Amino acid sequence: MSDITKQSLSELVENIKSKKLSSxxxxxxxxxxxEKSKELNAYITxxxxxxxxxxxxxxxxxxxxxxxxxxxxxxxxxxxxxxxRTTAGxxxxxxxxxxxxxxxxxxxxxxxxxxxGKLNCDEFAxxxxxxxxxxxxxxxxxxxxxxxxxxxxxxxxxxxxxxxxITIGTDTGGSIRQPASFxxxxxxxxxxxxxxxxxxxxxxxxxxxAGPMAQNVKDCALLQEVISTYDEKDSTSIDFKRNExxxxxxxxxxxxxxxxxxxxxxxxxxxxxxxxxxxxxxxAKDCGAEIIDISLPHTNYALPTYYIVAPAEASSNLARYDxxxxxxxxxxxxxxxxxxxxRSEGFGAEVQRRIMIGTYVLSSGYYDAYYLKAQKVRKLIKxxxxxxxxxxxxxxxxxxxxxxxxxxxxxxxxxxMYLNDIFTVPVNLAGLPGISIPAGHDAKGYPLGLQIIGxxxxxxxxxxxxxxxxxxxxxKNNINDWWIK
Amino acid sequence: MSIDLKTIKHIxxxxxxxxxxxxxxxLAGDLNSIFDFIEKLNELKTDNVEPLTSVAETTLKLRSDxxxxxxxxxxxxxxxPKENEDYFxxxxxxx
Numbered sequence: 001m002s003d004i005t006k007q008s009l010s011e012l013v014e015n016i017k018s019k020k021l022s023s024x025x026x027x028x029x030x031x032x033x034x035e036k037s038k039e040l041n042a043y044i045t046x047x048x049x050x051x052x053x054x055x056x057x058x059x060x061x062x063x064x065x066x067x068x069x070x071x072x073x074x075x076x077x078x079x080x081x082x083x084x085r086t087t088a089g090x091x092x093x094x095x096x097x098x099x100x101x102x103x104x105x106x107x108x109x110x111x112x113x114x115x116x117g118k119l120n121c122d123e124f125a126x127x128x129x130x131x132x133x134x135x136x137x138x139x140x141x142x143x144x145x146x147x148x149x150x151x152x153x154x155x156x157x158x159x160x161x162x163x164x165x166i167t168i169g170t171d172t173g174g175s176i177r178q179p180a181s182f183x184x185x186x187x188x189x190x191x192x193x194x195x196x197x198x199x200x201x202x203x204x205x206x207x208x209x210a211g212p213m214a215q216n217v218k219d220c221a222l223l224q225e226v227i228s229t230y231d232e233k234d235s236t237s238i239d240f241k242r243n244e245x246x247x248x249x250x251x252x253x254x255x256x257x258x259x260x261x262x263x264x265x266x267x268x269x270x271x272x273x274x275x276x277x278x279x280x281x282x283x284a285k286d287c288g289a290e291i292i293d294i295s296l297p298h299t300n301y302a303l304p305t306y307y308i309v310a311p312a313e314a315s316s317n318l319a320r321y322d323x324x325x326x327x328x329x330x331x332x333x334x335x336x337x338x339x340x341x342x343r344s345e346g347f348g349a350e351v352q353r354r355i356m357i358g359t360y361v362l363s364s365g366y367y368d369a370y371y372l373k374a375q376k377v378r379k380l381i382k383x384x385x386x387x388x389x390x391x392x393x394x395x396x397x398x399x400x401x402x403x404x405x406x407x408x409x410x411x412x413x414x415x416x417m418y419l420n421d422i423f424t425v426p427v428n429l430a431g432l433p434g435i436s437i438p439a440g441h442d443a444k445g446y447p448l449g450l451q452i453i454g455x456x457x458x459x460x461x462x463x464x465x466x467x468x469x470x471x472x473x474x475x476k477n478n479i480n481d482w483w484i485k
Numbered sequence: 486m487s488i489d490l491k492t493i494k495h496i497x498x499x500x501x502x503x504x505x506x507x508x509x510x511x512l513a514g515d516l517n518s519i520f521d522f523i524e525k526l527n528e529l530k531t532d533n534v535e536p537l538t539s540v541a542e543t544t545l546k547l548r549s550d551x552x553x554x555x556x557x558x559x560x561x562x563x564x565x566p567k568e569n570e571d572y573f574x575x576x577x578x579x580x
Contacts, residue, residue, distance in 0.1 A: 096564055097563075097564060099560035099561075099563055099564075192541060193543075206539065206540065232548060235545055235546070236539075236541060238541055238543060239546070298529075300525070301525065301526060301529060303522070304522055304523045304525045304526050305526065307519060307522065307523055308523060308526075322501070323566060324565070324566075324573050324575055325561075325564070325565055325573055326564035326565060326566070327564070327566065328566070329566035329567070332576060333576075334576055334577075334578070335575055335576050336501070337576075338575070338576050340501050340502060340503035341503055343500075343501055343502045343503075344503040344504070347502070352502055352512075353512065353516070355500050355502065356493075356496045356497070356500055356502065356516065357516065357519060357520075359496050359499045359500040360488075360492075360496050360516075363499060370523070372536055373526050373527075373531060374526065375536035375537050375538065376531040376534040376535070376536045376537075377526055377529060377531060377534075378536075378537040379534050379535055379536060379537035380529070380531070380534060382537055413518075414515055414518065414519060415518050415519060415522050418519075418522075429540075430540060431540025431541060
């Protein structure tokens, strides 16, 4: 079978199920393409030999009733994988080999998929361009020296370049949706509590969610169906009735009410983004949806709130990296000196910056002024969405305020980097599901995405809207394999 | 507000990250621009707003208090940076 790597996940599953393709053939094809694509730097750790062995074992006694039968897959290096190094993009975890498996990846292997390797990401998922990774920048397959977005930059690059048929990322403030938007792919951040956080390296625990990153909406729905389970090992996992997202997927969205929040028309937003949004509104109307103007009055306060809440939680979560129990250790004259040198040498600049912001806003005398204030504003932001959802079923916005930028373009100005997440962060603060779908190109030919935000636990609805709009948009990614010699 | 070098030194100590003089100046600049941005929240009056502590409006589930995994010592010690079969090893703390 030719062009195996060009097939979508759904096509691969169908071909394996109908025995037109074996797991070994599929795995070999994706491994070979990954090996030819080292210049993208999408992988941190490759596990190709094991993957090929597992595929062979699968083919000897194939269970074709599984949802992902013998499908090779690489995952973001933030998920703990038993016996395979998990770095979170950090020097401090350079030699960390988990002795257990994350629930989300376990769910994937239980359905027959095969691990190919671990994908690059911003250090501890803190970044919007994959430039904070200890393992180097990732190239966007769209164009040379273009960032793939972040923090799930290795994941977005690998899916867009077809090094893996599908993958998973994590999203704390936009880390699935923004890279999906930058690479012309589909990314879903599920409702908080939908996917277990057990075994996912923690960044900001009240915001972190794992989710699928795919080439199309149907594939995305299938993986969401596999990874979303109630898990008693995560005390914030929620036991709600989950849909069979791929089976129940429909393009019939007639009469759905879609809200357009006026506050998302931010100052200085490029005309291309405004035009894309208008086009999106037309597509939604064409699908039979009803468009309703809404207001989310506290939108402008979401990023400042996020940059208190997320670093505060990060400073607490990352206190565990002390050079004692696991990970990198620097030698010191005494215990305190060892801690301080370990953390200074083991963490990169952005992670140190965020730990320090978090430590400061939680420190004695500042807690009320910053952290408590942010939690109150977070409540106002959530109330905005609750009010809006009395009138609409979903909300349509651009995914990002611009297309992908050049490597190095924003590294010296943290605040301009943070502004990338202006449309995605409110969704995490309110714990809602959001999906980014590719919807067009800018003048440079770079992809642009639209975001559909849903009610809590209403993934099916936003997947359906995305599925219907995807057909109307008929987006084609322009990738010419420039990195393959 | 303005974060000076003395404050950086204080935060550095609290967060157990050593910061050299040169790095401290750059860090103070970065943190000041970030805090300028954060100060925007002061435009909002929030005296009567309840802080949001969890987006999920559910109570925590209870489970029976049972040991489900045991004999994990080897696994727990396995990734420690200094090898010793029984303990985590740290620099001497008692003279």
